Amino acid sequence: MAFSEEFLSELRARADMESVASSYVTLKRRGRILTGLCPFHNEKTPSFTVYPETQSYYCFGCGNGGDVITFIKNIENLDYVEAVRLLAERVGLDVPQDSRYDAGLFERRRRMFEANRLAARYFFKALYSEAGQAGLAYYHERGLSDAIIRKFGLGFAPKGWENLRRYLNGEGFSDRELFEANLIRKSSRSDRESYYDAFSERVMFPILDLRGNVLAFSGRAITPDAQRKYVNTSDTLVYKKGENLFALNLARKSKAGSLILCEGNMDVVALHQAGFDNAVAGLGTALTEQQAALLSRYTSEVLLCYDNDEAGQKAIRRALSILEKTTLHVKVIRMQGGKDPDEIIKTHGPERFRALLQDAANDVEYRIMQARGAYDVSTSDGKTAFLTDACKVLADLQSPVELDVYASRLAEETGVEKAAILAQAGQLRKTVSRKRERDRLRDARAAAAPAQKAIDAVNPERAKRLRAARAEETLLASIMHNPDIFSQIKGEIEPDDFVTAFNARVFAAVGACMQQYGHFSLSMLEGDFTPAESSAVAAILAQIPNLADTLQECRDCIRVMREEKGKVGRGEACSLSDSDFLKLFKP
Incomplete structure (x- = not known):
């Protein structure tokens, strides 16, 4: 054990499981226990349970469980020692030194954070040096001010393949450490082992966690002949791209009451500069369930702000399929007047984008809009096909009021009797209801499965005895x-x-x-x-x-x-x- 039990007992006594979990999850008391929506996976029915008597928690949906230290370790993506240190800092408890971890995982993570911090400082300083003039010109051409560059810590990786490596070697970091941090890469062009910088001639976007640690980087090419437009840090000891969001460290402080989810880093920076300080972005991947759970911790409403092209629409559909598993209220911003938010703000100004926010479609409106766009509704066949798809959307609605509102709109738009639309939706609803009941039973069985699977996986004798x-x-x-x-x-x-x-x-x-x-x-x-x-x-x-x-x-x-x-x-x-x-x- 890294710390004395006396110290850990004092830490647990001060860091009450209920109060710690409540800072991340909305909990409701049910007798001796508390329940809430799990922060580790998407769900609409609470399966996350806190047991005050034993100072522990367990999720019957995903099998995540432990005590208050385990909770912080998992929710903040820390190792054990870091979780102890963070908890101790929060409750004002001094952490005893323990040399047994100096050469272990904790030290490797600490060194990686430090290497990333120094790399971010190097890129920022390089941006304002003679070698960084091309990068600074790029930012200015994109309309970014020096103030917003400083706010995000943007930088530039100058031309060359040994600049960062030499600098960090000089700061005491070995090639092995830099390779593990994904700051340099191995060359396959020679018989002997050699390394080169991961980033060259790229504007640099540092990715920070909620505590201000630099986790990773995204580098965008500024030369037209670059083989790859973006080069991103791969997963490391301190970074999992599917579990983080760009600029969440800044956006979580916004008073807007919602989060705008964008496709790219530049869109986020442009929105923040224009006064929309609640913008965040994914990190080079389609939206993941972990990112959706992360969004749920900091807002109740998400506005999808993806590019106005087929790839963007596909990303919206993918995101909606993930977000519908949460309790988040989701809207889709329709990009009118530009292909992305950066272009809209440049061309029409922030007020135009603000109007788009106010006119954002909810998920039902968006799905109906997509169905409408797939057919020529000026023809009888097209109108029939459109209404068939639209009624499938209505069949999913749980609220009779919502159903009536959208049926009325469709009737007014198409000239088809509202009663006919409701009848069609009702027929489809029976099929949907049967499917929903099957899904409910499946989910009920699945809810009990993680606990049994967790035990069976490590106790193979259990099934036999x-x-x-x-x-x-x-x-x-x-x-x-x-x-x-x-x-x-x-x-x-x-x-x-x-x-x-x-x-x-x-x-x-x-x-x-x-x-x-x-x-x-x-x-x-x-x-x-x-x-x-x-x-x-x-x-x-x-x-x-x-x-x-x-x-x-x-x-x-x-x-x-x-x-x-x-x-x-x-x-x-x-x-x-x-x-x-x-x-x-x-x-």
Whole structure:
């Protein structure tokens, strides 16, 4: 363990699980527990559960679980030591030094952050040097002021393939460290190992996390003959592009009450300069579920602002399919007067873009608009096809009021009776309802699956010895929830009484913690159990409905375990060879 249990106990006491989780998730109390929408995956029905009594959490939708340290580690994308340090900083607790991590993962991440910070400073200074005049001219031609350049820390990678490498070597960073940070790359053109800068002759956009750490870079070519328009940092120890958003560190402070999701970095910078400080962008990939969950933490409304071309429309459809799984209110900005926000603002000014924001279509309006654009509605066949597709959209609506509003609009637009439109939507609705019910049942089954899968993945014996495993898990959950039970039964049971080896390990680890510290927390498993194993223990701990409420029920669990252990013993004895059987009776 990296830190003393005394320190970790004090940290957990100050960093209450409920209050920490509440700063990221809206929680509602349900008796002894609290529930909310999971911040780790998209969902509309709350499956994220906080247990104040055990200072733990578990999501029955995705299987993510642990204690307050695990929560911060996962939600902030930190390693264990960084999570402890962040929590300690928040509650005003001094962190004791521990040299055992100096050469480990924590130190590698710290060095990578520092290398990225120095690289960002290098690119910024280079922009205002003689070597950076081409980059500065590019920014100015795009209408960016020096003030907005400073706000975003924009920079320039000068021509050449050893500039950044030499600078960072001089700052004490090895080629191996720079390669791991994706700041330099290996050359395949020579027999000996050699490296070159990842970025050359590119304007540079640093990507920051919410704490101001430089995670990565996006470099845009300024020469027409460049093979690639953009070069982006690949995933590293500190950066996962599908889990971050460009400029969220700035946009989350906006008072706008919504976030504008753009395609490109330049669109975001241009919008911020024009006064739309709630703009963010993806990072070279289609919108991911992790990014949607990230958006949900900081806003209740997202406005999609993608380019007005086929690729942009495809990206909108993809984003809508992801965002509809969340509780976010989604609108689509229709790019009229330019292909992207940067062009619209340059050509028509910020007020034109503000008008587009106000006229943004919700997801229903957008889908109907897309259906309309696919047909020639001036013909009978085209109008019929359009209404058929539009009624499919209406069939998805849950609100009778919404259904009536859109049916009225379609009737007025097409001249078709509203009753006919409602009838068509009603027929389709029956099909949709049956599908929705099948999906609901599937989701209900799936909701219970992660916990079982988490346990089954690390305890393969469970499926074969299910009665024993369930008794073991109920006993373990009872012990972890109530240290008094352990003190009363510790003389009645040993790890050898367990049928499944994994649960025996858990019991031994929990027992050791109880004996030494008088209590148990999931973070005490750090170092002895893998992340998958720790998730399985969290799933066991989350079995509130199955807890044995009395000492006698715990003893009943022990009885079942011994009965099942006896069956295993008899089965093993039957399969022993004569020589192995005789060994059992050796003095």
